[in-house]
Amino acid sequence: MLKKTILVLILLFIIFFTEIEGVQANDYKLSIFNFGTKNIEASGLGTSVTNTLIKALRTNPSISILDRKDLETFLNLNDLQQNDRLDNVVNIGSRLGLDFIVVGSVVKSGSAIYVNCSLIQIDKNREVYSTQVRALGESALTAEVNKLSSLLTAVLMKNSPKSGGASTSGIESKTAANFPVNCQSIPGNKKIVLRWQSIPGFDAAGYEVYRGLNQNGPFAMLGQTEKTEYYDQNVENIIDYYYKVRAYDKLSRLSDFTPVISARTDFAPNPPIILRAEGRSKSILIVWVPSPIKSQDTSRLAGYKIYRANNEDGPYQEVNKLPLNDLIGNDDGKMYYRAKALPDGHTYFYRLAAFNEKGIESELCHSVKGTTFPGIASVNIGNNLIREVKLNWAGIQSPFVVGYNIYRSLKSDGGFVKIKKINASAANRSYEYSDVDGLGDKIKYHYYVTAEDDLGIETSPSPIAVAVTRDIPPQPGNFIARSGLVKKVELTWQAAPQEEVEGYIIYWSLEKDGQYKLLKKISGRENSSYLDDSRGFEQMGDGKTYYYRLSAYNKVAAESKQASTSATTKPRPQKPSGLKGASLKVKQVPLEWQANPEKDISLYYVYRTTGESDNFSNVGQINNFSHTDINLKDGATYRYRIQAKDNDGLLSDYSDVISVTTKPKPKPPENLKGKYEAGKADLSWSPNKETDIAHYLVYEKVFLGVEKIGQAKSAYYSDSSIPKGKSKSYVVSAVDNNGLESEVSAEFTVLAK
Secondary structure: OHHHHHHHHHHHHHHHHHHHHOOOOOOEEEEEOOOEEOOHHHOOHHHHHHHHHHHHHOOOOOEEEOOHHHHHHHHHHOOOOOOOOHHHHHHHHHHHOOOEEEEEEEEEEOOEEEEEEEEEEOOOOEEEEEEEEEEEOHHHHHHHHHHHHHHHHHHHHHOOHHHOOOOOOOOOOOOOOOOOEEEEEEEEOOEEEEEEEOOOOOOOOEEEEEEEOOOOOOOEEEEEEOOOEEEEOOOOOOOEEEEEEEEEOOOOOEOOOOOOEEEEOOOOOOOOEEEEEEEEOOEEEEEEEOOOOOOOOOOOEEEEEEEEEOOOOOOOEEEEEEEHHHOEEOOOOOEEEEEOOOOOOOEEEEEEEEEEOOOOEOOOOOOEEEEOOOOOOOOEEEEEEOOEEEEEEEOOOOOOEEEEEEEEEOEOOEOOEEEEEEEOOOOOOEEEEEEOOOOOOOOEEEEEEEEEEOOOOEOOOOOOEEEEOOOOOOOOEEEEEEOOOOOOEEEEEEOOOOOOOOEEEEEEEOOOOOOOEEEEEEEOOOOOEEEEOEEOOEEOOOOOEEEEEEEEEOOOOOEOOOEEEEEEOOOOOOOOOOOEEOOOOOOOEEEEOOOOOOOOEEEEEEEEEEOOOOOOEEEEEEOOOEEEEOOOOOOOEEEEEEEEEEOOOOEOOOOOOEEEEOOOOOOOOEEEEEEEEOOEEEEEEEOOOOOOEEEEEEEEEEOOEEEEEEEEOOOEEEEOOOOOOOEEEEEEEEEEOOOOEOOOOOOEEEEOO
16 A cells, blocks of 8 residues: 555656646657558568658657557457548547547559658548658668658647647647546446456556446445456446546556446346357358346347457457347347458457347357458469469368459559459369460469358458469571572471470561461471472462561460561573574574573573464474574575573573575576477577576476476577477476576477478
């Protein structure tokens, strides 16, 4: 008792000294919510920023920061979550008696880290300050967060009551309640249950409970407890009792008392019996039945209260009050309640109390444990596959899991679309899925997986898993086309060493930058050549350039970049030139021409026709550069052309056509005449104009033709063989030096008188 008195005196002295100095221990009561991350690159930075900011702000004695552990305990007990929604922030701050809450987020772009921060004033229900700081790299992040702390402190200190200035931002000084919060009294049959919540920021070692029969006291201490509830069973029915509670820490420092609360005992219902708690996705189903034991309470049962704790031993906090008319029941008498919006993988302990129409509550029933589905802890990725991503993950062992949903996006911060639902099986402890739906080459895909229960509710997403599909096959190397082949092109390339390559595709065009057509699809990675020798039923051209492109393809027909080459087929021989022929030769035409420039000419074809006809016929196959065409008609005009042929059988175009005429026969002698004189017939005629007449032949006309009777050097002939009284008919022909004989002259008859 003396020790406690001394402590009280010391506390009074400290308070008195503080008031004399005009110093208030804490001007502001703050809480800092966990900074969220906006993209996967910023993973882990939110926690770093939160811890650094708390540490920096705590160096200012005018700022009291709620411990994160106490904050999380409060949120869990009240089904609340940390986020930056204004209504949610104000609700939490109001219930905790806070002045301000700091919220923010972190995003990383390259080496730059951006920290967005807002200061929410709780009683003003609005944001009073916001800013952004940037750090270039994680090594500079601490310094920038310390600057952020200075900015927040400056805003608070500028408007502190000690500054004497009015607030321009709406910030006002406020001191948080220094006593256990939400203290409640629950009347029962010869007992009263007290429940409260711990003081935010106060490390309580225990609590003192005081009771009185009057609101203004006097109060006497009933006892101490380490829990946040107390059962007062030393009470009488139909009597009003008054209570207040205060906390103490390990150094026996005392908090303020709670406001006084009252309660009156009365008959209460018997507690229900919890049958089970079934954990599902973000929810726990509690099933119970009313107590089968008859109670002294004659009042009508009005409903049930749901109490929850993180540990089996409590403390238990009321989380819902269920009027009987709102409860779902079955014909078997069972009652049902589903706790929703719970975090993944969290275990809760539940106890129930029945209450009557007077509001009198039963004792809490025995506890039951329920655990929500855990989120998928991780998703393993099969990377660098051909238009495929393989995923596998460990399943959740629960009979209420009906399936797993797979989501995909091209970015990490949104745009996820469900691509597949896989049915769950009790026999499977792990699951896998191969995504091949519309994937591209060398593209980054983001995935997460959720579990779905039999009510169609999904867990939170798993951590995002990232995969990059394989690039298209590498471009084929050493793509070469061999020129100079006859009506074909030989293509070769280096066989791809990559096993993903399943073959090659060859395209062709007659123009380097023209439209390329499919030539051949070749199966087999080891193949490295192709002979191009036709276009369907058509042969390839001579001396023509062909352009080719080659790509490798994989199992999904994704093609590599194309390699290019070209080749020219062997040209036909050039058209022979210099063809000439000698005219006026007897029954023949000597021909000659220039040799072709090609080294592999095997022969030349000589073609001839007569007159203007283009119906040339082959009259010779010559392996040199001259030819004499013989046995020709006299005085006839012939047209000639030649064609070269090489060793590969390629034919040139025809040479230019020349015309050559053979030597004609002499013209028939003219003006043949004669007379009979001195016993002979004297014949004469006009000499031929040809200069090479060698002689003339004289013929006697006989029954079946003519009969040669002589020849003459000049244009005169004497025939003494004609009988008197008879006549002979004569014709004459001219013969030149080459022996060409003309047609016979006109007939002349001589009578021997």
